[in-house]
Amino acid sequence: MRRLGSVQQKIACVFVTEVKEGQSRKRDCQQFQVVATEKVNPVALEANIDCAIATEKLDGTCCYVTNYKGQPYLWARLDRKPNKQAEKRFKKYQYSHRSCKGFTWNVEEDFKTVPEMWIPAHRVKHHNGHPVPDEHGHIPGWVPVEMDNKQYCWHSSVVDYEVGAAIVLRPSAGNEDVLEIAAVPLVDLQEQTLELIGTNVNGNPYGLGSKKQPVHCLVSHGSVRIRNPPPVDFQQLSSWFQESPEGRVEGIVWHCNDGTLIKVHRHHLGLRWPDGKTSLGDRAVIIHVNGTVDEYDNSKDLFTPFSRLNGHCFSQLQDIQFDL
Known part of the structure; x- marks a missing residue:
């Protein structure tokens, strides 16, 4: 099998x-x-x-x-999610454009901290050494x-x-x-x-x-x-x-x-x-x-x-x- x-x-x-x-x-x-x-x-x-x-x-x-x-x-699955300010900005963009395409994230500043042992999931895209969020504004990942x-x-x-x-x-x-x-x-x-x-x-x-x-x-x-x-x-x-x-x-x-x-x-x-x-x-x-x-x-x-x-x-x- x-x-x-x-x-x-x-x-x-x-x-x-x-x-x-x-x-x-x-x-x-x-x-x-x-x-x-x-x-x-x-x-x-x-x-x-x-x-x-x-x-x-x-x-x-x-x-x-x-x-x-x-x-x-x-x-365990733990998605890295945006902080409140970034989430608000993302939702506002999504509402006005009826889409999230074209939205720009600042990965270093826009996201909540995760435990030190956290790793991004496979096939998460990276840009300048940082994992890139998916269409929902999350970075899928794992913690032991x-x-x-x-x-x-x-x-x-x-x-x-x-x-x-x-x-x-x-x-x-x-x-x-x-x-x-x-x-x-x-x-x-x-x-x-x-x-x-x-x-x-x-x-x-x-x-x-x-x-x-x-x-x-x-x-x-x-x-x-x-x-x-x-x-x-x-x-x-x-x-x-x-x-x-x-x-x-x-x-x-x-x-x-x-x-x-x-x-x-x-x-x-x-x-x-x-x-x-x-x-x-x-x-x-x-x-x-x-x-x-x-x-x-x-x-x-x-x-x-x-x-x-x-x-x-x-x-x-x-x-x-x-x-x-």
């Missing part, structure tokens, strides 16, 4: 989009909506999207595994997840740097209809991007865990395939999202043969998300977290409770619960 592309940048929509007046369905403070037209994006056609692999777009927060302190580490950083406590709950492993949700090798939660060596995830999903991430659309017993896990981007995806057609995609059990997903990400990533989000088609049960949350899951409780002797992470459930099967993902 070929390795699919990692997510280091904003991904283009499969349809040509346009901006419409009105409250955004996705962002509370945004007074406009980005909606899809019925015209397929030329970028998708050039990348031969009809031959691409369709995968589920997951609703969580993006992570990355790369080296830090001489070993594979989990990194340290175990004592409360801001990233849910990230740190799914990694154990002493053991060198992460809690990963993926389709079972023996039966792709069934999911498995496994302790995967971080070295096997090197240079991959993943989605952290769970109780305290993005409103928990998959119904994982509870406030009393939070459950989180990482999902490698591109690992959850969509079988029999609909053709790249506005009406057929819209019907699939609303009528197919497999369509109860946030969106689709197509991985094209040339490495191009293309997506569609339910919001692009004017559809709600979340909207009741999810395809992922309804799937059966088996726990494969081997190792002794002594090996995973860290009360802050999820390895100990998952190791106690090793071999246990749940009829649906949202049924996972730990014995207190």
Whole structure:
């Protein structure tokens, strides 16, 4: 199975989009909506999207595994954003021009400081040695997840740097209809991007865990395939999202043969998300977290409770619960 592309940048929509007046369905403070037209994006056609692999777009927060302190580490997504004055100037320009094209940034002065360990994401453009903001005025990047950083406590709950492993949700090798939660060596995830999903991430659309017993896990981007995806057609995609059990997903990400990533989000088609049960949350899951409780002797992470459930099967993902 070929390795699919990692997510280091904003991904283009499969349809040509346009901006419409009105409250955004996705962002509370945004007074406009980005909606899809019925015209397929030329970028998708050039990348031969009809031959691409369709995968589920997951609703969580993006992570990355790369080296830090001489070993594979989990990194959290942290975009470098403009300060208040620069943001105000950018919004004013955007409003008057109905576009951000032509806006000039002073990267040294316009942006908030980031932690010393911060690195820009791959393929971020540079000018005079400085990373250049994207069309949204952000510089995508990453910071390493340290175990004592409360801001990233849910990230740190799914990694154990002493053991060198992460809690990963993926389709079972023996039966792709069934999911498995496994302790995967971080070295096997090197240079991959993943989605952290769970109780305290993005409103928990998959119904994982509870406030009393939070459950989180990482999902490698591109690992959850969509079988029999609909053709790249506005009406057929819209019907699939609303009528197919497999369509109860946030969106689709197509991985094209040339490495191009293309997506569609339910919001692009004017559809709600979340909207009741999810395809992922309804799937059966088996726990494969081997190792002794002594090996995973860290009360802050999820390895100990998952190791106690090793071999246990749940009829649906949202049924996972730990014995207190």
